[in-house]
Amino acid sequence: MRVAIAAPVDLPRLARLLDRSAEQTTPAGLGGPGTATLVAELVSRGHDVTLVTLSREIGRPVHRRIGTVDVLIGPYRPRHRARDVFRQERDVVRTLLDSVDIDVVHAHWTYEFALGALAGRHPTLVTVRDWAPAILRHQPDAYRMVRLSMQYRCLAKARHLTAVSPYIADRLRRWCRGTTTVVPNGLPTAAFRHEPPRVQQPVRRLLSVNSAFSKGKNTATLLRAFPAIRDQLGDVELTLIGSGHGPGGRAERWARSHGLADGVVFAGFMSAEQVLAVMDTADVFVAPTLEESFGMTVLEAMARGLPVVAGRSSGAVPWLLDLGRAGELVDVRRPKPISQGVLRLARNADLRAQLSQQALARARLFAWPNVVPAYEAQYEQVAQSASALRVPPGRTV
Structure with a gap:
């Protein structure tokens, strides 16, 4: 399957996993626990993977190749991102995703990556990896208020969600229609x-x-x-x-x-x-x-x-x-x-x-080979749902 991962990623770590020759020429990325190893696992299972991510080290979008993965990297502003609710970051994620032909987007977290993906043309699965109200409670400031508003907006728009734990899934039930599938984070073997x-x-x-x-x-x-x-x-x-x-x-x-x-x-x-x-x-x-x-x-x-x-x-x-x-x-x-x-x-x-x-x-139980099949089932479901909604040639609605 042609899958795009939209997420913060430790790009040098991804290079160490897939192509060490690319490590020295790859921007640092934004980190993100587990996303680099998820990409590597999907590649090992035969998927055609595109990665859309962001970096503070570039001023305009760039394209890299790490192993068999096409990596599209957009700029991430070092300051003042929250003033426009990460609009520039959301826009570049949407633009980069719209530039590729894929079956499904898998967006991680519920902020600029998910909102950019949901504004684009591809069916999107959003994995909810944190809970903004809890973060705001421990860190009450304007920045976290903006992040909270982004999460609520994402949850209002997303139709396909997974949660990394039952703890997150329980909270999503208060805000989202339908069911949320728990697919935990994973580790490489x-x-x-x-x-x-x-x-x-x-x-x-x-x-x-x-x-x-x-x-x-x-x-x-x-x-x-x-x-x-x-x-x-x-x-x-x-x-x-x-x-x-x-x-x-x-x-x-x-x-x-x-x-x-x-x-x-x-x-x-x-x-x-x-x-x-x-x-x-x-x-x-x-x-x-x-x-x-x-x-x-x-x-x-x-x-x-x-x-x-x-x-x-x-x-x-x-x-x-x-x-x-x-x-x-x-x-x-x-x-x-x-x-x-x-x-x-x-x-x-x-x-x-x-x-x-x-x-x-x-x-x-949380090794990637035991976890990724659950994501693959979600990808198939999201892609099939999008296909069912498309209008056949010659038909009108």
């Missing part, structure tokens, strides 16, 4: 450990990966919990990965101002491959996030067989962790339950081994 990790050694290395130092990501509460963990376990180390968590970044400045930086490694942003490598050196993964539409970093930790401590009310995370059968669920709103959850695992090697095995088994 290369992201999974081939052997169970060793969990009998003492817990000495904790790891947390968060995309920002913010109220919703809740790293501050983890930092408040860490001294109690050190008091009990001694020479234990907490590594923080992600934007805002690097040397001199917001997380470190906050931690030092509160006397909470001892034993903490502020590693900052890393590539997806680097994150997986660090996970293999960790003993316990801690996800302090207050609300997640899915929880990609949690899934990646599960795929490496790491015992996980995460929030029992953190959106889709309890579902991802099989309601506690594949991870330790605690109240992450307060430091004490986080420290208690980590200490419970640290003191019980058998529990760590059990959760490690359960996490790895659960994560395998």
Whole structure:
């Protein structure tokens, strides 16, 4: 099938997956968890894939070829996008999609990519990957208000939707007619450990990966919990990965101002491959996030067989962790339950081994080869629905 993916993508990562010779000449793209590996999986299954994406590094649309994938890249303004509700970005997505002959568009998120696709000429499947009201609640500002309005507009226009988790699907039922199919995010098979990790050694290395130092990501509460963990376990180390968590970044400045930086490694942003490598050196993964539409970093930790401590009310995370059968669920709103959850695992090697095995088994359900067939069924359905609506030659309506 001829499929166009309209989404933010880590383009250098896509090049590493499909054509390393293109990595040095490809703009950075906008990131986007899982979209590069989804494109690679679709290619491996024989689909003719076109990618429409955006980048801050260009001033006008460009065309690249990465492996067998045609990549159409439009400009993404570094500032003032929200002033016109991302009109320029929406327009370039629509124009690029209208320039290609495809069977279906698969647009990700409910903002400029989905709105641009829905304004174009091709049948479109929209995957809802976050929930704007929840984001606004944790980050109340004008920018998130604009994003909220974009999501509502998208949901009013879209006729074919998937959600990445039951958590998102439940919220969509309040706003959308008809049913929403849950198709979760996926991981490539290369992201999974081939052997169970060793969990009998003492817990000495904790790891947390968060995309920002913010109220919703809740790293501050983890930092408040860490001294109690050190008091009990001694020479234990907490590594923080992600934007805002690097040397001199917001997380470190906050931690030092509160006397909470001892034993903490502020590693900052890393590539997806680097994150997986660090996970293999960790003993316990801690996800302090207050609300997640899915929880990609949690899934990646599960795929490496790491015992996980995460929030029992953190959106889709309890579902991802099989309601506690594949991870330790605690109240992450307060430091004490986080420290208690980590200490419970640290003191019980058998529990760590059990959760490690359960996490790895659960994560395998989300491997792309198990997920993509559900998307392929949606593509067929969307394309057939569009074909049924077309008027045959010689007929009028």
